[in-house]
Amino acid sequence: MSNFYSDNKHIKFHLGHPLMKKIISMREMDFADKDNFEYAPRDFEDAIDSYEKVLEIVGEIAGDIISENAEAVDKEGPSIVNNEVKYAKGTQENYDALKQAGLIGLSLPRKYGGLNFANTAFVMANEIVARADAGFANIWGLQDCAETINDFASEDIKEEFLPKFSYGGATGAMDLTEPDAGSDLQAVQFKATYDQENDQWILNGVKRFITNGDADISLVLARSEEDTQDARGLSLYVYDRSHKAVTIRRIENKLGIKGSPTCELVFKNAPAKLIGSRKFGLIKYVMSLMNAARLGIGAQSVGIAEAAYREALKYAQERSQFGKEIIQFPAVYEMLSVMKGKLFSSRSLLYETSRFVDIYKSYQRITDDRKLEPEERKEMKKYQKLADGFTPLLKMISSEYCNQIAYDAIQVHGGTGYMKDFPVERLFRDARITSIYEGTTQLQVVAAIKGVTSNIFLDRIKEYEKESLRPELVFLRKILIKMTAEYEQTAQNVIEMKDDELLDFHARRLVEMAGNIIMGYLLTLDAMQDDEYQNVAEAFIRRAEANNKEKVYYINSTEQRDLGIIKQ
Amino acid sequence: MKGYKIIVLAKQVPDTRNVGKDAMKANGTVNRAALPAVFNPEDLKALEQALRIKDENPGTTVTLLTMGPGRAAEIIREGLYRGADDGILITDRKFAGSDTLATSYAISLAIKKLSPYDLILSGRQAIDGDTAQVGPQAAEKIGIPQITYCEEVVAITKKSIQIKRRLERGVETVEAPLPVLVTVHGSAPDCRSRNAKLLMKYKHAETVTERQDGTDDYLELHDARPYLNIHEWTVDDLNADEEWLGLSGSPTKVKKVTNVVFTAKESKVLGDKDDEIEELIQELLENHTIG
Numbered sequence: 076m077s078n079f080y081s082d083n084k085h086i087k088f089h090l091g092h093p094l095m096k097k098i099i100s101m102r103e104m105d106f107a108d109k110d111n112f113e114y115a116p117r118d119f120e121d122a123i124d125s126y127e128k129v130l131e132i133v134g135e136i137a138g139d140i141i142s143e144n145a146e147a148v149d150k151e152g153p154s155i156v157n158n159e160v161k162y163a164k165g166t167q168e169n170y171d172a173l174k175q176a177g178l179i180g181l182s183l184p185r186k187y188g189g190l191n192f193a194n195t196a197f198v199m200a201n202e203i204v205a206r207a208d209a210g211f212a213n214i215w216g217l218q219d220c221a222e223t224i225n226d227f228a229s230e231d232i233k234e235e236f237l238p239k240f241s242y243g244g245a246t247g248a249m250d251l252t253e254p255d256a257g258s259d260l261q262a263v264q265f266k267a268t269y270d271q272e273n274d275q276w277i278l279n280g281v282k283r284f285i286t287n288g289d290a291d292i293s294l295v296l297a298r299s300e301e302d303t304q305d306a307r308g309l310s311l312y313v314y315d316r317s318h319k320a321v322t323i324r325r326i327e328n329k330l331g332i333k334g335s336p337t338c339e340l341v342f343k344n345a346p347a348k349l350i351g352s353r354k355f356g357l358i359k360y361v362m363s364l365m366n367a368a369r370l371g372i373g374a375q376s377v378g379i380a381e382a383a384y385r386e387a388l389k390y391a392q393e394r395s396q397f398g399k400e401i402i403q404f405p406a407v408y409e410m411l412s413v414m415k416g417k418l419f420s421s422r423s424l425l426y427e428t429s430r431f432v433d434i435y436k437s438y439q440r441i442t443d444d445r446k447l448e449p450e451e452r453k454e455m456k457k458y459q460k461l462a463d464g465f466t467p468l469l470k471m472i473s474s475e476y477c478n479q480i481a482y483d484a485i486q487v488h489g490g491t492g493y494m495k496d497f498p499v500e501r502l503f504r505d506a507r508i509t510s511i512y513e514g515t516t517q518l519q520v521v522a523a524i525k526g527v528t529s530n531i532f533l534d535r536i537k538e539y540e541k542e543s544l545r546p547e548l549v550f551l552r553k554i555l556i557k558m559t560a561e562y563e564q565t566a567q568n569v570i571e572m573k574d575d576e577l578l579d580f581h582a583r584r585l586v587e588m589a590g591n592i593i594m595g596y597l598l599t600l601d602a603m604q605d606d607e608y609q610n611v612a613e614a615f616i617r618r619a620e621a622n623n624k625e626k627v628y629y630i631n632s633t634e635q636r637d638l639g640i641i642k643q
Numbered sequence: 644m645k646g647y648k649i650i651v652l653a654k655q656v657p658d659t660r661n662v663g664k665d666a667m668k669a670n671g672t673v674n675r676a677a678l679p680a681v682f683n684p685e686d687l688k689a690l691e692q693a694l695r696i697k698d699e700n701p702g703t704t705v706t707l708l709t710m711g712p713g714r715a716a717e718i719i720r721e722g723l724y725r726g727a728d729d730g731i732l733i734t735d736r737k738f739a740g741s742d743t744l745a746t747s748y749a750i751s752l753a754i755k756k757l758s759p760y761d762l763i764l765s766g767r768q769a770i771d772g773d774t775a776q777v778g779p780q781a782a783e784k785i786g787i788p789q790i791t792y793c794e795e796v797v798a799i800t801k802k803s804i805q806i807k808r809r810l811e812r813g814v815e816t817v818e819a820p821l822p823v824l825v826t827v828h829g830s831a832p833d834c835r836s837r838n839a840k841l842l843m844k845y846k847h848a849e850t851v852t853e854r855q856d857g858t859d860d861y862l863e864l865h866d867a868r869p870y871l872n873i874h875e876w877t878v879d880d881l882n883a884d885e886e887w888l889g890l891s892g893s894p895t896k897v898k899k900v901t902n903v904v905f906t907a908k909e910s911k912v913l914g915d916k917d918d919e920i921e922e923l924i925q926e927l928l929e930n931h932t933i934g
């Protein structure tokens with residue numbers, strides 16, 4: 076009997092963020108649905124109340140069903156039976172419970188049977204589910220695919236496919252990766268050909284490492300333009316499993332997230348429908364899909380981190396050595412404090428990012444109905460830029476933190492943690508994937524460095540700097556202002572070298588420096604609302620300050636010729 | 644008419660499963676204020692059985708019937724969130740102090756008022772009173788058959804129902820004509836979760852009394868959406884004989900309540916010889932620990 080929403084006040088804390096009012100009223104188009112749908116909110120308070128109550132349902136299912144099944148699911152895993160993926164028993168139970176509760180199609184518009192929840196609420200639900208079972212969170216989180224269909228497909232396709240999610244509880248998959256196209260999706264060779272005779276698109280080729288590959292509905296990236304080699308020859312398609320034109324060649328045997336089937340698929344003359352326009356597959360639709368999915372991995376990372384931190388804290392309070400609880404040893408309580416700082420800061424970054432995405436996407440939805448006013452257009456651009464900069468920053472930082480937290484959680488457990496008897500062993504294995512899929516950490520840096528070079532991060536930091544603070548928090552801002560000056564100068568130094576390789580070489584360090592400052596501000600602002608954040612903020616910022624200084628020293632003391640000794 | 648008309652009897656109980664230190668008052672009675680009020684667990688399982696019949700048989704309606712104080716309306720909302728169609732709260736100060744006999748009397752009158760119906764489902768037992776009497780007593784008073792300890796509704800037709808019963812040493816499947824009252828056992832499957840859309844649809848559902856509190860900002864909705872009105876029945880609505888209600892209708896008088904704390908006092912080391920084991924068995928039989 077546990078509820079993973081109501082036992083964690085920090086999620087509710089972020090739901091109470093002042094921007095939520097704007098986000099919800101935009102999402103609800105000033106509550107236009109209120110008399111057309113029995114379940115639509117009537118005003119902001121009503122909407123927030125519904126979010127809370129629905130998150131309580133998610134929390135209950137996560138606490139009572141999903142987390143209870145996690146260990147057995149990890150052992151059993153999925154299998155292939157008659158060319159179909161059969162989930163582990165617990166996975167199926169989890170999905171059925173969420174489907175029964177009407178939690179598929181959370182953010183779809185009501186006219187397609189969705190709940191029209193703001194992205195931020197969906198991300199919260201994702202965090203809650205991931206804390207219970209990260210592998211399962213993938214299967215459930217792939218309802219993101221419905222969102223992409225909603226954003227870019229024709230009305231006919233929407234009407235055909237979206238109710239399958241919201242009423243039928245359909246599962247989704249995104250089929251991008253191929254043996255020779257991983258980080259570099261421009262290299263996709265999988266073929267889409269137009270069959271004139273039957274007036275439809277046909278898919279042929281192999282996809283690899285596809286999560287939930289046997290889903291009811293799959294989005295498939297394919298080369299539609301003959302004789303092209305780059306991104307501009309790729310289009311996105313939606314494939315319905317009922318065509319039975321895909322062979323599941325194998326399910327991968329993995330380190331973690333074992334309940335989540337990772338499939339190799341062979342498409343043979345599979346009929347499919349084109350999403351949006353040809354040639355925009357990768358550059359527009361998949362970019363949007365991946366951004367949503369990266370936010371999902373952020374939520375997954377925070378969920379795993381929450382679970383790991385809780386286990387470690389509990390164990391450290393219960394275990395005694397040398398006549399006292401181990402949490403009393405500085406080495407142990409420091410580990411826990413560092414874990415907590417990483418957990419809280421990555422969560423604050425997660426919801427800050429999801430709020431940016433919400434505002435930007437709501438404007439996008441409004442443009443379907445009418446032209447934006449100049450002011451609105453300006454604001455949309457601003458939030459789009461922030462969403463684009465913060466999403467890779469979040470994905471990178473939260474997934475790396477999640478790994479570090481899971482690692483330390485085992486350390487706190489000592490030998491016990493290495494054994495399968497305690498959940499931290501599974502959490503550690505599950506954490507490992509977060510910094511690999513949906514673009515590796517290195518690829519997130521490639522995207523996030525634009526936030527450094529184009530000042531997206533710096534501009535935002537300057538805005539945080541202007542927020543008013545309680546007197547007892549002002550000293551934190553002083554530290555952050557110094558860190559900002561150092562960061563600005565160091566980034567400037569590297570950029571002025573005008574050496575791409577050197578910039579690439581230091582990119583991660585620069586992005587992390589910006590991240591440290593941003594998260595420091597976010598925690599300080601959180602402390603304005605809730606005292607518990609004050610110690611967390613101070614502990615985090617002091618370590619971040621030292622961490623940035625180390626980077627400044629290293630960056631300022633390397634030159635192009637030093638790369639020679641590092642190059643392998 | 645298509646489908647079945649099902650009534651589910653549900654009780655709001657203090658959550659005795661999560662008992663803290665202040666759960667009992669000094670005089671040995673349950674400190675209700677210290678415990679959260681919940682849907683009696685076996686009643687939730689009864690609701691699940693009803694909802695499964697509804698899933699399979701379009702046109703089926705599920706009505707929740709609960710007797711209790713005003714706040715027991717929460718139970719009805721919980722039922723609506725899971726798929727029940729409507730609910731009735733039997734509430735009146737005159738019911739205060741009812742024992743199982745008086746409770747089943749009031750409930751049987753309400754059931755009669757709801758006729759015709761096909762099936763009544765109740766939990767086997769409530770976790771506060773623990774008597775397992777109200778379901779069977781209500782069936783007796785209405786004069787319909789009863790099947791207790793149901794683990795699963797195996798089949799239902801317009802004429803009869805088949806029920807798998809959980810017994811101490813196994814299961815048996817029995818059949819009865821409709822209408823029938825069935826009490827559901829804890830080994831039956833758990834109830835489904837609340838459904839997000841139903842929750843948002845029904846969260847403003849209230850009884851007349853709750854609406855009079857005036858804490859709800861959405862009063863105007865209740866006229867436009869009749870399903871948001873939870874019916875409230877009093878003694879007058881039931882045409883009940885007040886003699887049979889509340890304290891006067893309750894022959895059970897609690898003489899004394901004792902707080903029993905189990906403790907292990909002494910331990911005894913035994914060898915593995917047959918006669919030593921035999922001796923232990925005899926001892927356990929004599930003091931009625933086993934047998």
Ligand SMILES: Cc1cc2nc3c(=O)[nH]c(=O)nc-3n(C[C@H](O)[C@H](O)[C@H](O)COP(=O)(O)OP(=O)(O)OC[C@H]3O[C@@H](n4cnc5c(N)ncnc54)[C@H](O)[C@@H]3O)c2cc1C
Binds near residue numbers: 250284508511
């Ligand atoms: C469990 C699991 C589930 C997955 N699910 C899906 C799915 O549902 N759908 C889907 O389409 N794909 C899925 N993938 C594929 C996943 O997205 C890719 O594995 C990932 O993008 C990395 O690609 P790759 O494996 O080919 O690695 P590579 O691209 O070969 O990368 C190898 C290494 O080189 C580094 N590297 C590559 N390019 C650069 C660069 N330009 N700069 C710096 N470093 C670089 C990488 O960071 C990495 O360290 C899944 C993978 C796994 C393991």
Ligand SMILES: Cc1cc2nc3c(=O)[nH]c(=O)nc-3n(C[C@H](O)[C@H](O)[C@H](O)COP(=O)(O)OP(=O)(O)OC[C@H]3O[C@@H](n4cnc5c(N)ncnc54)[C@H](O)[C@@H]3O)c2cc1C
Binds near residue numbers: 394395
């Ligand atoms: C595969 C494996 C093989 C092993 N083989 C052997 C073996 O052959 N022989 C053997 O004797 N043991 C063996 N062990 C046990 C191993 O040595 C212990 O697990 C290890 O010493 C940690 O102790 P613990 O598990 O009791 O953790 P705990 O003592 O409970 O420690 C939990 C946490 O508290 C920290 N901690 C505890 N005390 C202090 C302190 N005073 N100051 C700071 N931090 C502290 C620990 O570092 C850890 O982070 C093995 C363990 C494993 C996993």
